[in-house]
Amino acid sequence: MTTDVPSAAGRGTVRRLAGTLHRRPRLRLTLLLTAPLLWLAVLYLGSLAVLFVSAFWTTNSFTSQVVKVWSTDNFHELFTTPVFRQVILRSVGVALAVTVLCAVIAFPVAFYTARVARPGWRPLLVVAVLTPLWASYLVKVYAWRLILSQGGLADWMLAPFGLSGPGYGLPATVLTLTYLWLPYMILPIHTALEQLPASLLDASADLGARAGRTFRSVVLPMVLPSVAAGSVFTFSLSLGDYITVQIVGGKTQLIGNLVYSNIELNLPMAAALGTVPVAVIVLYLLAIRRTGALNSL
């Protein structure tokens, strides 16, 4: 057919290009990675570098102008001022509490979605777990503000037991953050439980173990790396959050709030505060690496 002729020629060029790429793997790799690497190096690592460097500058307290002179004053202040120390410890505490709560809640949910529910329903249940991530962050946090408000849903539900809701404050912050980051914990645990071969559970029972024993000796140790993987998300997301605490935290302050309030008046101090969560998370990752969790990310 005559119509084949031009398209065959066009295909010839594409084929030649494809052939060249096939023969030159380095060229292929360069084309593939240049754009994402530029993005990573310039925008991501670049801004991190700026953060670190500016953390060692100071501010003229009269003019609020940044003075680009090397000094460790900011960090000295950070670790000697009781308020700063307190806020840092509180932030790490919140992140740890959120992580533990997420793990405790996520495990039974993931166990149900991965092993108990009918196989046909499992993908749907995973989607259901993920749907909150499609909703706006602010909408969800304000929803929690309503739930926790005085005379709100929490108060109303607890009233019959003679209790009242936690109100706004630190517990409300932990609760809301737990809700927000829960899917990030459920998902890796679900995957790990789903991939757990059924024959291992059979083998454990076969060798005399009851369900509880099998859970402790086989299921838990095999899923623990995934719990650790999930905790990387819940921990770092909680440590970096400063909006939830403004909405449901009452007067509570976390590191993010201090960064935010310093950014106009004392940029180097804000940068120094900003390096704290980065450092904490690096330490956390180093600790987590020992569990082998990073291999399953």
Added chain:
Amino acid sequence: MEGIAIRLQGLRKSFGETDAVAGVDLEIRDGEFFSMLGPSGSGKTTVLRLVAGFETPDRGRIELAGQEVTGLAPFERDVHTVFQDYALFPHMTVEQNVAYGLRIRKVPKAERLVRARKALAEVRLEGYGQRRPARLSGGQRQRVALARALVGRPRVLLLDEPLGALDLKLREQMQVELKAIQREVGITFVFVTHDQEEALTMSDRIAVFERGRIAQVGTPAEIYERPATPFVASFVGTSNLLDGEAAHRLTGSPGTYNIRPEKIRVLKDSAGADEPEHATVAGTVAEIVYLGDATRFLVDLDGGGRLTALQQNLETSSADVAAYRGTRVRLRWHRRHAVRLPS
């Protein structure tokens, strides 16, 4: 003491629409190496899982050493299983894997260690105790699984196609070793396999499964020489099944008959006088297959029908064999080797 290790009565189990096990009655004796042989989907693995307690039967009764265990959980039964995929715990060392059952039964740590090491020695894996299963070869993992199941000295050991994942050489070696270990420890082995050769070489007795039922139970020789049904005859070894007019013509009486190919001699000339106890037919070699140690002849008989004959290559070579194609031959067998199948 010749007790009954396992007794199955009227066992039934279906998954949805399919009847995986459709009425199985069976007795397995103490200390026996018993194989359950059948094609995939014939119900043999389901029977094994019912005995282990991983599945509950819809109907029927399971007894272990005279005690009914039908409704009991796996951890309440004195049987251990070697799984097809070995099911070793990847987060434990080999030694911890082997000692797992003892740990659950609260055997003191020192004794646990001694027994685990002894079990590893039994399967020829001394010195591998500290390794992780991931760092072992397939054959070694298989032995660890065996040691883990044997260390608790169960009354019955169930093996679910344990050699299926191994290559031929290793499989043959493990067949011999498994049999030796079984003789050594004296535990009843129930061995599930779809490999008829494996079942024939290792077993004291075999049950041949067909579509959820047992077609025949017997010693390897009984199963091979006296198959009870055409299915058993064709599944175990190769066979020449004769029925109807052909059976009548070749054996002199109606019914279904089976002649094993190696019982048929291929004669090139008219040498050898006909003796009354022999049957002889003439035909043309249609196809010939050189197997190295033997040669398979497919012979079209003059009166219609085709027989397969197997000859040891005592003197012939592949070059001689090729010359046979299309030649006239006579097939001869002893009449008692035409085995009548019960109708």
